[in-house]
Amino acid sequence: MSESDRLITSEEVRRVARLARLTLDDEEVGRYALQLSALLEHVDAVRRLDTADVPPTAHPFPVENVLRDDTETPCLDREIVLSQAPAAERDRFRVPRIMGEAP
């Protein structure tokens, strides 16, 4: 496939990588542009399918909401759970700042 008839550009790969929260280097961006384009070409049979009046299937069998009795039961031990976290503080998961600096 030549550069011009690629289905996915490097720009688009960077956009999708941002949505997926994946840091990719330039080599990966180039490779995924080529490979995702080839994949999209492969799944084109599905995109072109005439599906008027065909309902979508999200799940092999009908899924029903499953509710249990509203009784208290022990949940996972907090210490055990937090012991697996990369960083924890005062019974919580610790993360870097989540908002920009105050103006």
Next chain:
Amino acid sequence: MTASPAPGFDSLAVIAASIRTGERSARAVLSSSLERVRELEGDLHCFNEVTIEAAEADADAVDQMVRSGIDPGPLAGVPVALKDNMCTVGIPTTCSSKILEGWLPPYDATVVSRLREAGAVAIGKTNLDEFAMGSSTENSAFGPTRNPWDTGRVPGGSSGGSASAVASGMVPLALGSDTGGSIRQPAALCGIVGVKPTYGVVSRYGLIAFASSLDQIGPFTTTVADAALALEVIAGHDPMDSTSLDRPAPSLLASLGEGVSGLRIGIVEDFITEGSECSDAVLAAAAALAAAGAKLDQVKIPELLLGLPAYYVIAPAEASSNLSRYDGVRYGLRVDGPDTETMNSRTRGQGFGPEVKRRIMMGTYALSAGYYDAYYGQAQKARTLVIRAFEAAYRDFDVLLTPTTPSVAFPFGSKVDDPIEMYMCDLCSIPSSLAGHPAASVPFALSPQGLPIGVQVLAPALGEAVMMRVAASLEAAAPREARGPVTP
């Protein structure tokens, strides 16, 4: 009718019976299993972790129960290997990914508890393609597993470690998970039996999710009867999995020897290629079933060919959602950054391998604004067409036959640079996954190079009993040398 394992290797029922009667100890059975692991693991790399101490404690507990007159259960003292995407309390569960390296799950998967309650002894966690994405086990962050029939070839995947461990006689039973063929394809490439049950028959609680509407756990064994016994143990309703079917585990062993007389069996023509050794095996299998009294016919189901492209939209889409939980916050790897979004992105960029990133990218693209209807929406409709086509075929047939795989085990490196070529491995196994139907791979022939070939038996939802009957008849007609265990 039911076959025995190779000389020197006993069936699950024979192992359990000898331990229940005290004729052999679970500890002695475990020792010979671990001895085989020590001998072959360097060549094959089936395991991410062998849990010797925990296994010895479990085996001793089984022996103690026998001495106290308590029945340890139908799998008393049977050594079993678990694919390393099934949670085990306090034992690392990695999905063969750097992003989960060192993580210790806080709970056991339901299948792990069920095996233990039946007396089985878990000996370790087996290698897989990272997050079960792949068909060769080459995508493991910890190096590939090798095929005991030819160590220059892949064992298939993604459950390659489990398949190779059973095929080399390290364990008589291993569990795998199957999303588009990850039990059946490696079973075929390793010359053993692999079963993907109907969606919802085996609990997914504690199975680390890849594509939740497709994932299903099942057994690897050397015989059909062993697979039936293992499935009876792990199946059944689990309130911890909202998609678990609320019905008792199927009864499979009782009807295993009933034969195929009068059954209507369809050969799916769309997957038969002239000159292909795998297709030739299906035709030979059909002839054997006809000789055993089944009514064989060809059937064309062209909609099944939509399965592969539909799957490679649906499974990545579900994976991109499921794998969003690996964000460097609650467990596993964290690569620091000045803010949380940068930390998330660096962690995922460095923690995931190339195939996982490729699928996350594909799935994110297919679900993103402007493309959702064209790709994900259309793939879901194609899934409906696959299900409808199966429904129509099962009006005329009790079970269907296809090759499990388009080709025999391939050499390392021969498909890694071409994702689509690798994805083609699952051509024949994907349609049943999309429909939620059961399917089994049975070793049936050897290629001219001496590599095993599997034949796939497909059945409608909850058709496990008839499927296993057909599988047992195929096994009875197959040459003994077409199935493991083998010594590499």
